Amino acid sequence: MDKLKQANSRLKSAKVGCSLMARGDRLYLRATLPPKPGNSSKGWHQQTISTGIHANPGGIKEAEKLAKLVGAQLDCNQFEWENYLRHQPRAKPQLIRDWVEIFERDYWQRRLKTPESETTWRTDYHNVFKRLPLDEPLTLGVLEDAITAIPPDTRQGRRFCIALSLLAKLAGLDPNFKGLKGKYSINKAVQRTLPTDEMIETTFNRLPPGHWQWTFGMMAAYGLRNHEIFFLDFSEFPGVYVVRGKTKNRIVYPLYPEWAESWCLDKVQIPPCTGRNNADLGNRVIQPIDNRSHCPSMAQVIRRKRNV
Known part of the structure; x- marks a missing residue:
């Protein structure tokens, strides 16, 4: 056959x-x-x-x-x-932990292990599965209870629906959790109090010269994600290539060319940070800038200014 x-x-x-x-x-x-x-x-x-x-x-x-289960x-x-x-x-109905083990094994058979993919696994799947009663049989009822325990219309609720639907399908169940996703959308507009250009310029000048001032300037001028400052190519300055990040490689240009020139952003001063993945690097950037700029969450807000 x-x-x-x-x-x-x-x-x-x-x-x-x-x-x-x-x-x-x-x-x-x-x-x-x-x-x-x-x-x-x-x-x-x-x-x-x-x-x-x-x-x-x-x-x-x-x-x-069943062969995958026995192999696991x-x-x-x-x-x-x-x-x-x-x-x-x-065989008798298997426990949730058995199916989670099969799911994880299958997950890594389909993709390369990198710091970024490990972050995705931990955030989108492991953190969901660990909330389940692992020593109970896998049923649609148990999965629905886990989803409805999450506040509706949230990113976490959407994540639970996606991860648990995939787990149910692996176990041969027929999930229908679409109605439990709620109205959350990653594109949904969020009201923010954004800094003015003057506030950004004042904050840049307030920071002491060095890698944190440069980092702040790059994020403000180019709208970069926190971790992307570590993966830049300046060969086409004032255009800058992002050679690694959450999105595909791309070239970005400053919101205001005068910022890139007057702030001397081509004189690269990458901060001395290390991290296993993008999330670690991003977190190591945010706090030092906020502490030095005396403007809470400024670093998290400025990169969104270009999209408003």
């Missing part, structure tokens, strides 16, 4: 230590497993697990999920024969 070969190819590519095989009209799992309870054999050896699932395209898809349990030394030595076609 082509579908069966394709499923086994995916499992092999993902380094899942469990494969599928068909006997008659049913599907079985095959893996190197510990001896069954009551078996006199002392060593691990190749064995099969009956799934009771029909050998058809839909069944292959379901059995592949083997990797974590959590495999127990008691979960599979039954006549029911499937």
Whole structure:
């Protein structure tokens, strides 16, 4: 069966230590497993697990999920024969923590691990999943309870809906959480008290000469994100290339060319900061500028001025 070969190819590519095989009209799992309870054999050896699932395209898809679960349990030394030595076609309902482990494993099989992708995983998924009752079976009811516990029309609520919908689909459930997302939008206008050009110029002049004054000037003149000041190319000044950031590489120009010239922003003075990812770098920029400018949250506001 082509579908069966394709499923086994995916499992092999993902380094899942469990494969599928068909006997008659049913599907079985095959893996190197510990001896069954009551078996006199002392060593691990190749064995099969009956799934009771029909050998058809839909069944292959379901059995592949079960193979991933068994593979994850083997990797974590959590495999127990008691979960599979039954006549029911499937193993007993798995706990939320089991599906979270499968989700994480699948997540990193699809993308490269970088400081930025690890931040995305932690923010968009790990921080959501850790709020779930991990030792309970995964059901739509449990996931809905987790979503409705979050204030509506918020970014966090939207994040919960997206992450838990993906988790439910992985487990073969049919989630319908669209009505729980609320009206939050990343493009929704937010009322802000923005500084005037005069306030920005006054604050720049108030800062002592050095890397923090330069950083403030770059963020004000070019509307840069906090962390982007560490990833700039000045070869086309006053145009500046952002070579790494939240968005794709791009060239930006100063809101007012006279700021770039009079503030000597081409004399690069990058602050001596380090961080594992963009979020760490950004946080290390904001506080020192606010402390030195005596204008709370000024650094967070000025980069939004260009979009108003």
